[in-house]
Amino acid sequence: MKRFTILFSAIWLLLISCKEEKELPNIIMTEFSVGSETPIMQDFTYQNIPLDKPLSFKFSGALDPSSIENGIVFKGQLQDEVVHTFTLVSSNRELLIYPNGLLTPNHIYTLDLMNFKGANGEGFTNTGIRFITEKTDNEIRRIDFHGGKITSTGRYVNTPRFLNATIEFTDNLNEDQNLSDKIRLIGPSTVQLEIFQIGRIVIVKSEVLLKGFSKYQLVFEPGIESENGVVTQNSKTYEFFTVPNFEQSNFPRIPTEELLTKVQEQTFRYFWDFAHPACGMARERNTSGNLVTVGGSGFGVMAIVVGIERGFITRQQGVERLTRIVDFLEGADKFHGVWPHWLDGNTGKVLPFSQFDNGGDLVETAFMIQGLLTVKQYLDESTPNEKTIIDKITKLWEEVEWSWYTRGNQDVLYWHWSPQHEWTMNLPIRGYNESLIVYVLAASSPTFPISKSVYDKGWARNGNMGNGSDFYNITLPLGEDLGGPLFFSHYSFLGLDPRNLSDQYANYWTQSKNHTLINRMHVITNPLGYAGYETYSWGLTASDNHEGYSAHSPINDKGVITPTAALSSMPYTPEESIEALEFFYYQLGDRLWGDFGFYDAFNLTENWFADSYLAIDQGPIILMIENHRTALLWDLFMKDEEVKAGLDKLNFNY
Template sequence: MSFKNLLLLCSIIWLGVSCKSEKEDPGPSGPGVPASFGFNSLKVNGAYSGFKYNDVNLKPKVRFTFSAPINNATVANGVTFQSASGEKIAFTSVQEGGDSSVVITPSADLKYLTSYSVTATKALKSKAGGMLLNEVKVELITALDATDKFPVISDEALLTLVQRQTFKYFWDFAHPVSGLARERDSSGDVVTSGGSGFGIMTIPIAIERKFITRAQGLERMQKIVSFLKKAQTFHGAFPHWLNGATGVVVPFSDKDNGADLVETSFLVQGLLTVRQYFNEGNAAETALRADINAIWEAVEWDWFRKNNENVLYWHWSPNFGWDMNHQIRGWNECLVTYALAASSPTHSIDKTVYDNGWAGNSTFRNGNEYYGTTLPLGEPLGGPLFFSHYSFLGLNPTGLTDRFANYFTQNKAHTLINYNYCKANPQQYYGYSDQCWGLTASDIPNGYNANSPSNDKGVITPTAALSAFPYTPTESMKALKFFYYKLGDKLWGEYGFRDAFSLDQLWFADTYLAIDQGPIVVMIENYRSGLPWKLCMSSPEVKTGLKKLGFTSPAL
């Protein structure tokens, strides 16, 4: 039995005890004092399944049954029907079962995908004048409107539309001084190094897709690189957050106010990809490549071994040193950090650091089967889907193998487990299905969470399924069509799909996050043309580094 069902059972048992006690103790009595009455049962559209109902039709029948006949004249004020926003809903009532049951029906159709509550209050009286001992409230969420919210277009046109609209987050909403990506759409001057790396990778795509010209893309990259050359770094590594106007570190947390090697690797992955794209011999593109090389070669990857340990460390602070003490060990999103550290022409690490640090973790290997799919590496059920996205925006997993795994097999397995988990829906969250799936880190109601099958809050994040297009094109396309055509009136906005949503909680984020928008554009392009993979894997240093670590690939 799921935790959700256990809570439901407990509430039913409690309610039964409550109702029994109401019958046994009718309240104040004596000459002239009417007996109080209790609640007996509830049905919505003829069935009982607790006190919250999803997927309700637009004219539901809510039937309350009490322990005494009800005074019909008190129903209008004794029952409230309203939306979650407080809108009062007109209703009709019919009494049945010797007047002890009251059936409430809205006078007009309710709205689709909207939350309502129907409450029998203490203002409801029995025919004898008795008072209802405890209020009874039922929550209703109406069904999804199955009509298409936008005109149907071809699959290719839809993919292009999603890429173009999502790209606007990095183009139109980029910080005006630095050109870098804001952490989220409400971040002001705070820009993100890793999210900017993802955004940088969208520029060659936008040029090839004719969203912008090559000259425009070059000009934006010149602005970005000029800013990065002057920004605050620590042993060549960038902080997680920067002030987009000044280039000074913005602390991510109390002690995270210095270098972030993982975020730096996401940024460098983007810079190397763009360096490979702007390959013409003119002065402007030659200078851009030279500036990118200067940034790349300044990162002291080997220094982050902390006294030559055979593992890389995530953070270093000028105030707190290595106090965060976070070793970068797999399996997670950080493969590219080790790949670039091995690829560095100036501060390279040896294979022993990869073998002992990244892959030396006791939880690195898996080998178990989940939902009929064997997972080679990582935590049970795979973890959040960004593990299979961030490092593989540039590193092509197709045919990429080492002694630990085939990385396309790994990423496809991870995705299929996530998909099949949502399809099976063991937590019984309303809305999960084969077309509404995808768990990864995102905003959730009143917070942020690394959503996964083992940490599931009932929230679907569009980037999870959409960034998985290279691994599960059929399943991802089904999700894309559902998000756009069926939920587009609530989910689609000026920068593409909003960050996350929950049909179970009837919540839609109004936010956009750089680290979620970027992979959508890049991984859809990797599915369509492989352009980001071709560019990143064409880097001579990346080829050398991957070979050093023991990788083989058709691209090497």
């Protein structure tokens, strides 16, 4: 029995020894795929491999990760090494290889996997594949306009006027082709291009300087051929925007004070030369025909005062025009003493502003009354024809039923009322916006005043019109975030002097100045990446645009710069506004300056410059430049004793 046990043990040890010495099978590749697709093989070459997909290899067993790095040999058809990375997945049974960047189209590659080891010490059967990449359009991979600045939206702005662009294609180009008929430049000036080709790189230069502050398009036509015969199938266009031509001016340089006078005088012509011939009122815009605007004409009567003082017209001419305007206003349609937004300049009849807005417009009326009270303080009671105008202005002022527009003694003023539609418009005037002057005048009225509670509860919304947040490190006391369009800080303060104006809610000089600075900083920061936004080219407010009309602001930014925004802010930001004025005049004068001063707006991104003028945009330019220079209109309006009483009633300091 003992001998049998010893014999059995010997046989068992021999069997174990034989098992341990038996060689394990080699690991082999079982599958090759690209992305999730298994490519087709033809003539021992995998066909049409995508340029941007990882290469996937699956194996019969798990691999030893340490054996992988030096075992991958990846080469192009010129035996050039292909830079790549790799990773093991699926419990180390699948290898993913990622080429760095795109592979070259229609190009043969080889990829050998050698000397791998199994996770358990298994051997590896060396293997390799050969593949050809897909034939694709020879695409542009990269373009660089040297010296240009790329915005957040990928636009090239501030590109030097000497074009120097580098373009990289996905493949080397056919050196025998002529690219001059495939690459062209579209813009405001005709420019010949110099084109250089090196491998896959094309360099494009302009033979002469491009026009400053302009939009150009570099166009690549179909048919650009690679060295492998692949041609581009589609046109490709790149937009870029040049720097201004600061070396040259559209007009001769003149002293700043002369330029300010020139801008005021040219803009004044809108209200003088282009006024409606029958009534003397301002047309809404330069295409309005017989339609005249009440609010814009309120700015216009103040402009006549400036025109007289600056010597653009004589005092007699100004008085004659003011007489015609006041006589027209006496006979024009009024609704509880309130004029509509628009009137027919021949008949004085209301012209509807919208479907239900064919009656009184309290805000437009306030702009007119602000202007008339300024004129009243300017005229001389000892001169009979001027005394007549003063008396008529007093009558028009006293006829305005401000309290009626509280809609039955509510603690708020309403913007509109119509005999046909009554209060259908249903728009309460609440702050903070351009309408502070409405409440000041309503409180100042000697005949139909409002109480302070209407101001506090309606306009100030029981204090809820405050803001107090910082934008671009600038505190905004009142109103919507980022301040809204800049006309909020213009229209009420053409006559109402903000320099020392404050109440329990805000200091209005701080409000207006900070509003302007925030608006400008938004343009400089340019979060939406528009062209033409610079320290010297700024100002977002209501104006025409390339699509129609809009109240442009930091939260309604369409890429539109409106000259009145910066120019009418001159009292608040004199240096910044004068810098913008000089840029608009000297650099953009050929596109932005016309018979009545600066055109309404421009959008360099859209290559759009307005040919329009609007009364409500032209008026504040004249008036706020004058307030910056002499405070003339502020001083006149603030002399009115009834206005002072109204400000006292509302607890203003001034």
